[in-house]
Amino acid sequence: CYARVWLPDAVEAWKPAELTKDYTPGDRALCLQLEDGTNLEHKIDPQTNSLPPLRNPDILVGENDLTALSYLHEPAVLHNLKVRFVESKIIYTYCGIVLVAINPYESIPIYDHDIINAYSGQNMGDMDPHIFAVAEEAYKQMARSRNQSIIVSGESGAGKTVSAKYAMRYFATVSGSSSEANVEERVLASSPIMEAIGNAKTTRNDNSSRFGKYIEIGFDKNYHIIGANMRTYLLEKSRVVFQATEERNYHIFYQLCASSHLPEFKPLQLGNADDFHCTNQGGSPVIEGVDDAKEMCSTRKAFSLLGINETYQMDLFQILAALLHLGNVEVEERSADSSTILPDNTHLTVFCELMGVAYQDMSHWLCHRKLKTATETYVKPLSKVHAINARDALAKHIYAKLFSWIVDHINEALRSAVKQHSFIGVLDIYGFETFHINSFEQFCINYANEKLQQQFNMHVFKLEQEEYMKEDIPWTLIDFYDNHPCINLIEAKMGVLDLLDEECKMPKGSDDTWAQKLYNTFLKKSDLFDKPRMSNKAFIILHFADKVEYQCEGFLEKNKDTVNEEQITVLKLSKFDLLLELFSDEEKPAGSLTSRSKMTRPVQAQRDHKKTVGTQFRNSLHLLMETLNGTTPHYVRCIKPNDLKSPFMMDPMRAVQQLRACGVLETIRISAAGFPSRWTYQEFFNRYRVLMKLKDILSDRKQTCRNVLEKWVQDQDKYQFGKSKIFFRAGQVAYLEKLRSDKLKKACVRIQKTIRCWLTRKRYLRMRQAAITIQKNTRGYQARCLVAFLRRTRAAVIIQRNQRMLVARRRYQQQRSASITMQRLLRAYQARQTYRKLLYEHKVLTIQRWVRGWLARRRCRRSLRAVVYLQSCVRRMAARRELRKLRVEARSVEHFKKLNVGMENKIMQLQRKVDEQHKENRELSERLRTVERSRAAESERLGGEVERLRVAEEESRVKADGVPSLLEQLSFLRQELETTREEKEAIREEARTYRVDTEKVTQLLHSPTNLDREIGRANTVAQAKVGMQLESDIREERDHYQSLLSEYTRLKERHADLKEEMTISVITNKPGRRRTDSNHSSNESEGTPSSESAEGRNSSDAVDMAVLLKLQRRVTELEQDKQTLQRHLDKREEAQQDQVKNAEKQRTAGRAELDLEALKRQELESENKRLKTNLAELRQSLTSTSSPGPGSAPYNVLLEQLNSSNEELEVRKEEVLLLRSHMVRQEVLKHNKVGGSSPKRYPNSLCSALVPGLKYLLVSQLQVQDRRHEEELEELREEVLRVREENRQQQQFLSQSLLLPQEARIEASLHHEITRLTSDNLVGTRSIQYSTSILQDLMEQQEKQDKMIRKLKKQLKVYVKRVEEYEAGGQMERVAPGPEPRSPVGITRKERDFQGMLEYRRGDESKLLKSLVVELKPRGVAVNFLPGLPAYILFMCLRHADYSNDDQRVSVLLNSTINSIKGVIKRRGDDFETVSFWLANTCRFLHCLKQYSGEEAFVKNNTPRQNEHCLCNFDLSEYRQVLSDLAIQNYQQLVRCMEEALQPMIVPGMLEHENFQGVLGSKPTGLRKRTSSCPGEAVYTVDSILQQLSLFHATLIQHDVDPELIKQVCVQQFYIICSVTLNNLLLRKDMCSWSKGLQIRYNVWQLEEWLEEKGLPDCGAKEMLEPLIQAAQLLQVKKKTDEDAQALCTMCSALTTLQIVKVLTLYTPVIEFEERVSISFIRTIQALLKGRVESPLLLMDTKKIFSVTFPFTHSPLALETIQIPSSLNLGFLTRV
Secondary structure, eight states: OOOEEEEEETTTEEEEEEESSOOOTTOSEEEEEETTSOEEEEEOOTTTOOOOOBOOOGGGTTOSBGGGSSSOSHHHHHHHHHIIIIISOOOEEEETTEEEEEOOSSOOSOOSHHHHHHHTTOOTTTSOOOHHHHHHHHHHHHHHTSOEEEEEEOSTTSSHHHHHHHHHHHHHHHHOBSSTTOHHHHHHHHHHHHHHHHEEOOSSOTTEEOSEEEEEEEEOTTOOEEEEEEEEEOOOGGGGTOOOTTOOOBHHHHHHHHTTTSGGGGGGTOOOGGGSHHHHSSSOOOOTTOOHHHHHHHHHHHHHHTTOOHHHHHHHHHHHHHHHHHHTOOOEEOSSSOEEOOTTOHHHHHHHHHHTOOHHHHHHHHSEEEEEOSSOEEEEEOOHHHHHHHHHHHHHHHHHHHHHHHHHHHHHHHOOSSOOOEEEEEEEOOOOOOOSSBOHHHHHHHHHHHHHHHHHHHHHHHHHHHHHHHTTOOOOOOOOOOOHHHHHHHHSTTSHHHHHHHHHHSTTOOHHHHHHHHHHHHTTTOTTEEOOTTOSSEEEEEOSSOEEEEEOTTHHHHHHOOOOHHHHHHHHTOSOHHHHHHTTTOOOOOTTSOHHHHHHOHHHHHHHTSOOHHHHHHHHHHHHHHHHHTSEEEEEEEEOOOSSOOTTOOOHHHHHHHHHHHTHHHHHHHHHHSOOEEEEHHHHHHHSGGGSOGGGOOSOHHHHHHHHHHHHOOOGGGEEEOSSEEEEOTTHHHHHHHHHHHHHHHHHHHHHHHHHHHHHHHHHHHHHHHHHHHHHHHHHHHHHHHHHHHHHHHHHHHHHHHHHHHHHHHHHHHHHHHHHHHHHHHHHHHHHHHHHHHHHHHHHHHHHHHHHHHHHHHHHHHHHHHHHHHHHHHHHHHHHHHHHHHHHHHTOSHHHHHHHTTHHHHHHHHHHHHHHHHHHHHHHHHHHHHHHHHHHHHHHHHHHHHHHHHHHHHHHHHHHHHHHHHHHHHHHHHHHHHHHHHHHHHHHHHHHHTTTOHHHHHHHHHOTTHHHHHHHHHHHHHHHHHHHHHHHHHHHHHHHHHHHHHHHHHHHHHHHHHHHHHHHHHHHHOTTSOOOOHHHHHHHHHSOOOOGGGTTTSHHHHHHHHHHHHHHHHHHHHHHHHHHHHHHHHHHHHHHHHHHHOHHHHTTHHHHHHHHHHHHHHHHHHHHHHHHHHHHHHHHHHHOOSOOOTTSHHHHHHHHHHHHHHHHHHHHHHHHHHHHHHHHHHHHHHHHHHTTOOGGGHHHHHHHHHHHHHHHHHHHHHHHHHHHHHHHHHHHHHHHHHHHHHHHHHHHHHHHHTTSOHHHHHHHHHHHHHHHHHHHHHHHHHHHHHHHHHHHHHHHHHHHHHHHHHHHHHHHHHHHHHHHHHHHHHTTTOOSOOSOOOOHHHHHHHSOOOOSOEEOOTTTHHHHHIIIIISOOHHHHHHHSOTTHHHHHHHHHHHHHHHTTOHHHHHHHHHHHHHHHHHHHHHSTTOHHHHHHHHHHHHHHHHHHHHTSOOHHHHTTOOHHHHHTSOOSOOOHHHHHHHHHHHHHHHHHHHHHHHHHHHHHHHIIIIIOOSSTTTSOOOOOOSSOOGGGSTTSOOOOHHHHHHHHHHHHHHHHHTTOOHHHHHHHHHHHHHHHHHHHHHHHHTOGGGOSHHHHHHHHHHHHHHHHHHHHTTOTTSSHHHHTHHHHHHHHHHHSOOSSHHHHHHHHHHOSSSOHHHHHHHHHHOOOSSTTOOOOOHHHHHHHHHHTTTOOOOSOSSOOTTOOOOOOOOOOOOOOOGGGOOOOGGGOOTTOEEO
8 A cells, every 4th residue: 555645735734645656756746646536746845855744554543642643743643633532522632741632612521520539549641631630640749749830721712711620629629628627628619709700701712711820729748738829910901891792791790780689789789781881892791501690609609618708798799880880981072172970970979889989079080180290280181082091991900909809818718827838830821812903911921821832842851851861862952942032022121021111101102102112123133023014003023833913002001001090099088998908008109218309200209119011920920930940840731623612623724723832733843853652662562572473582571672673673763772661763653563564464364364265165065065965855855755646646546435425425314314304393293282282181170170279268268267256255155154253252251361371481481591692692792802802902913914915015006017018018919910810811812812723732731830830930020029129128228328327437537536636736735724525524424444545535436326326216117127028038039949949839839928928917917906805805804893703804813813823732732742751751761770771872762752753754745745746747647648639639630631622621721720729728728727726735835844844943942952951961970981982963063054154343344345356466366266256255245244234334345345346447447357357256246146135036046055145134226236337337448448459450450461462462652651561560460359359258258257248248349340440441542442352351251260269159249240341342342333233232231321432432443453433333322322211420439339238147156165265365354
C-alpha cells in the first residue's frame, strides 16, 4: 500500500489523502487520491521542497496522550482530538504535561463521587485523562515535595470555570477538613457567589467569567483543607452599564429581579429585568434552562455558609438594586454644554433613598464637576454625554468596590487560624482573545497570556532537559519560540504600558497623541509592532498565537478609571453603614509632604497616589508569576469546539486556532524536536516480541531490545538507549508497527493456509462419506420399492375377494333385515290391540271395586254413629243415678271416721322426716361454711393463677396477631393453587383437543402423574417466589439497619475523636481550670473500673450503650419476624427436599402442606378459645356465690387439692414404711450387738432392703418401654401392610385401565387420582390427630416422670441422711481401719462436679479484660488454644454473675467487654488477623448467649447437661442485639482490611499483567507511563491475588469463623475484585480491547478454580463476577450487525446501558485486524436498551458492603470441660 498524507484545506484545515504513485526525490508534484475518490496533484514548493505531513497508522489514532503518536504535527493532533471527541465522546486528552479539555456543551456523567473515588490514589498514567487525574497528581506531589498550581486557561466558552470548579471539588472531597468547621464546604460555597457577581452571559458562553481569579487552597501537615485565599484580576466593569446584543449583565442583577416578589425585597422597588437599562440592553434577559430565582436561593445559602449574615446580605442587595435604579436615571439636555436631572426623577429618588444620600447633592454633581487650579476652584456643568458617562463611571466604581468587598469577606471567611503547611493554587484566567474590535481589556488579557506562555515554555523545556539527563541521553539544544521580546515590548521601560501611563498624566493627553507616540517609538525599532495601513488610531502586535489589531479609542479612559470626586464625597456623607465601609479604604494624599509642596502641586500629588489600571494589572501579574514559579505547575487547556454550542461537534478551523493559541502545538513541536516516543525495555519487549526469534531472547531485556533494534533499524540516530527507556525519533514507532503488522500478517497467512487445507480435506472426506451413504440408501430404497410392489399386488387380490364377499353379504343382510322388520311390525300391532282390550277391562273392574267399597264404608259409618249415641245415653242415665247415691252418703258421720283412720300415724312419720331433713340441712350448711373458708384461703392462690392466665392470654393474643399474616400467606398460596388448577384444566382441554396425536396420549397413559407433577412444580415455583420476596424484604431491612449502624459507629468514633481533641486542647490551654461535661462526669461515677487504657474512652460509651439498647428495641420485633419467616422458609425448603428424595410423596406434598397449615391454624384458634373459655369459667366461679356443685370450677379445684393431698399421703405412707423398716433394722442391730456381730454389715442390710424397691421400679420402666416398642412395631407393620395394599391397588388399576378405550382410560385415571388424593388427605388428617394425641400422652408421661423423679430424690435424701447418721455413730465403736480399700461412694463425693462457671471478685473485670482482650495476641491463641476460648471464658464468667443474681455485675461485665473489643478494633483495626479473631469470638459469644438462653429455638440440640447450664435469672436478649451490632461493625472493619490489602493488587493482577506476552502486548503509550512499567515497583499478578485470598481464608478457618460467615466474606471479596476491575476498565481506554477481554476471562477462570479448590463453589461468589465476565465477553464478541446487537443486549444482563455504551465507545484495536465499533452500532444498542430500568451510575460502588447475617451455630463443647491456660494470667478466676 502507498503512504497516507495530510493536505491543507481552507474549510477542514486538513484533509486525508493517499499516494497513488511512488514519490522519488526531484518530483514536482504528488499524485494523490482523497477519501471520496477524487484524484489530484499536489504541487511541491521547489524552494523549501517540503512534503505534506504523514498520517499515523489507524492503530495509533485515538490515543490518550498525543505524544504517543508516531508522527507529531498539527493535523495528527487535530485528527486524534476529533476522533476522541466526536466518535468516542471523550473530552479529555493528554498532550504531554498538558490536559486538553474540550467543552461538550452537554452534561455527561463523569464527575460523580464514584468517579472521584476511582481516581483517588491512582497515578496519572494509570487512568484515562481527566481533570480529576490532574488534581490527584497535584495533591500527591504536594504531599511529597512542594506547593502546586493548576493553570486553567482558554477562551470564553471553553469551560475554564467548570474545570476549575471540578478541581476544587476533587480537593474538597478527597482531603476533607481537619476540623468540624467543614472548610471544604465553604471553599465550594465561594463558587456560586463569584459566579453570581463575576459571571455573565456572552455570545460565546452562557456563564462566562468576566474576571480572572487565583485560588490558593491551604492544607495542614495532614494535608486536610484548612482554608483558602482568592485573588482576582481585571474585572470587566464596563459590563455593569453596557452589554452587547444577545448578552447579559452580571447574573446577580437578574437574580434580584427574579426574586423581587419576595417580602424582604419589596423595599428595593425592583421589577422585571426588562424595566432597567442596565439589564435590557442585550435583549436576552433569560438563559435557557436556568432559573434565576433558584440561583438566588443558592447564592443566599452560600453567603450564609460563608458567615455573611442576613443583614449584610440585604445591604448588598440594596446597593445592587440602587445601581439598577441609577442606570435608569435620565439626563435632560439643557444646552450644548450643560445638562440637568428633573427634580421628580423617580429612579434617582429611589437611588438616594437606598444609598442614604441627599437627592439635591447627587442630582447636582451628576451634571456638574469641580475643577481645581493652583489658586481657584470652578464648578463646570457637564454636557449630556459627559453626564451620562459620569453616571456610568459612578455605577462601575461602586460595583467594583462592592466586588472587592465581597472577595475580601470571602477570604476572611476562608482564612484559618491554623498554620498553613502547603497549598494548591487553581488559576482560572482568560485565554488569548482576538475579536473584530480589540480594546484595552483584550490588550491586558493577551499580555497576561504572553507571560503565562513564557512560563509554560520554560517549564516544558526544563522537563525535557531533566528527562534526557535522567536517562543519560546526549543533550542537544532544542530551539523553541521565545516570546520575551513581545513581553518587553509591552512591559519594559518606555514600553506600551509606560507610554500609556505617561499619556494619562498629560493634561491634554488623548488616544490619538498616544497612538502617534507608539508609532514614533516602535514602528521602526521592533518587528513585533506594526501599524494598520488604513488607520491612524490602531496598532498591531505580533503575539505568540497570532497578530492582533488594537483600537486606541478608550485606552486612556479605561486606564485612568476616573470617577467624579464630588460624587464620592456625597456617598461618603451617607448614613448607610455598608456604603461607608466600601469607601473607607479610599487612598488619601500622603501626610509627609511639605506645606510648600501641598500648596504648589496639590492636584499632582492627588493624582500620583493613584495607580493606573495597567500598572496595577502589571504588578499583580508579576506577583502571580512569582507565585507560579514557586510551585509545580499543571496545565489544563480548555478548547471551544464550535461557536454554535452544539454538543459533540467540532469545527476544525476554530479548534486549530485555539490549539495554536493555548500552546499545545508548541508542546508538540518541542517534543517532536527530540525523541517523542519513549518505551521501557519491558514494554518494548512485550510489544515487539513477535519480531524476535527464540535464540534472540536473552535474560537481559536491555541487550535483547538493543539487538532487535540494531537488526531492524539501521540508522542508529533514530533511537537512543537510556537507563530504563528507549527513546525514538518521530515516525519510528510507526515503522516498527508496520514491521510487527507484516510479521503478524505472514503468520496469519500461514495459519489460514493450514486451516483452509484442513477444512478442505475435512469437507472432501465428508462428501465422500456422504456419497457412499447416498448410494447405500438408494439401493436400499429400490429394494424396498420392489417389496412394496409385491405386497401391493397380493393385497389387491385379497381386497377384491373380500370386497365381493362383502357385497354379497350386504345384499343378503338387507333382505333378511326387511323380512324381520315386517314381522316385527305385524306382531307389534296385534300385541297393542290385545293390550288395549286387557287395559279396558282392568280399568272397569277397578272402578267397580272402588264404588262398592265406598258404599260399604258409608253404611258402616252410619251404623257406628247410631250405636255410639245409644251407648252414651245409657251411660248418662247410670251416672246420674250413682251421683244421687253418693250425695246421700256424704252427709253421714261414719263416713268421715272411716276416712280419717291411719292419718295420725302418717303425720308422725312426716314429723320425723322433717326433723331428719333439718339435721341434714345443718350438716350441709357446716360443709358449705368449710368449703367457703377453704375457698377464701385459696382465693389468693387462684388470683395468682388468674394473673398467670392473663399473661398467657396476652401471649396467645400476640400469637393470634400473627395468624392474619399466615392467613394472608395461606390465601395467597391457595390463589396460586387455584391458578395452577386452572392451568391444569387448560392442559386437560388441550389434551382432549389434540387426542389425535397418539404419541402424546401414549405418553399420558404411561405417565399418568405428569399433571400432578406439573401442579407440584407450580406450587414449588409459587412457594419459591413467596420465599424470594420475603427474603428480599428481610435483606433490604437488614441492609438499611446495618447501614444505619455503620453510620452510627462512624459518628460515634468522630464524636470520640473530637472529644479527645477538645480534652487535649483544654489540658494544653487551661491546665488549672479543667472542667468536664456533666454527662461525662456522671458516666464516670456510674461506671465500673476497667483497664487503664480504656478508662477515659469508655466514659461516653456507657451512655451510648444505654442509648443503643433503647434504639434496638424497635428492631427486636423485626428480628423476631425475620426468625419466624426464616423458620417458615426452612420448613418449606425441607419439604421441597423431601419431595425430591421421595417421588411418591411429591405428588401430595403441596396439598398436605396447605392442609397442615390449615390444621395448625385451627388448632391455634381452638386452643385460644379453650384458654379464653377456661379463664372465663374460672372468673365466673370465683365471683359466684352459689354452692359448688360436682361440675363447677371450685369443685374441680377442690378435687385437684384432694388429688394432691392423696399424693402427699402416698409419700407420707412410704416414709412411714421406711421408718418402720429402719426401726426393724435397729432392732436387728441391737440383736447383732448382743451376739457380738460386727456393725459393718449394716450398710449391706440397708442396701439389701433397698434393692427390691429399685428392682421393681426398673422392671416396671422396662415393661413400659417394651410395650411402647411393641406398639411402635405394630404401627410400622400396619404401615407396611397399607403400603403393600396401596401398591396392589395401583397395579390392579393399571392392568384394568389398559383394557379400556382411550377416553375412558383418561377419565378413570383422573378419577382414581382424585380418590387417592382425598384418601391421602384424610390419612394425613388422622395422622396429625394421632400425633397430637401422642404428644399429649408424652407430656402427661413426662409430668408423671417428673413427679416420680422428685419422689425418688426425696427418698434418696432420706437414705443418704440415714447412712451419714449411721457412719457418724459407727465411728465411735469402730476399731483401727484395716487394709480394705475405701468405699467407691466416698471417692465419688470428693471429686468436684464443675458447673461450667468461673467465679471472680467484684472489681476484677478490668484485670479480666486486660488479660483476655486488650493484651491478648490472636496468633498465639489461634495456634495453641481452643478456638473461641476468650468467648467461652467470658460466658462462663457471665454465667456465674447470672447464677449469683447480680444484675449490676452482669451489666458491668457485658458493657466492659463490648467497649474493650471496640477499643481493640479501633487501635488495631488495620490488622486482618486481629479483626477476624475478634469477629469469630464475638460471634461465638453471641451464639453462647443464644444456646444457653433457654429459648426453644436454640436449645433443641443441647445435651441435658448443657440445658442445666442455661441462664436462669436474666433475659439478655437486648444485649444479644448489641453484640450482633458489634459483630456487624467487626465484619465491616474486616471488609475494609480486605479492601486495603486487595486494592493495590486488583488492577495490576486482573488487568495490567499479561500472561501471554508478545501476543497481547499493549500499544505504545505517551509521556504519561503506567505505574506497572516503572522499575523497582512490585509486580502483582493474579497469583498474588489468589495467595492473598488463600491467606484470608486460612486465617478465618484458623480462628474457627462460622462457615456461613466465611461464604459471605468470599462474596464480599469477589465483589471488591469485580467492582474495582470493572471501574478501571470503564475508565481506561487502553484496556478495552479483544486481547484484554481474553486475559480477563482467563483471570476469572483462575478465581473460579480457587473457589472449587476451597470448597466454595455454591457460596454466591461466582455471581459477583458476572458483570466482569460479561464485560470481557463484550470485548470479544462480534459488534457489527443488528443481530450482533440483539445477542449483545441479551448477553449483558448484569451491565447497565451506560456501562455497555462506555465499553463499546472505549473499545480500541490493539492490532490491525481489529476494527473500531461504529457509531451506528452504538446507537442501535442504545435504542434496544432504552426501556431497561437500571441504575443511572456509570461505576460500581466499590465501598458497598453487603448486609451480613450470623446464623446460629450450636456448640457441642461442654463448658465444664474447658481448661484455662496458665499463660493467660487468669489465676484470680475460680472454677465453680
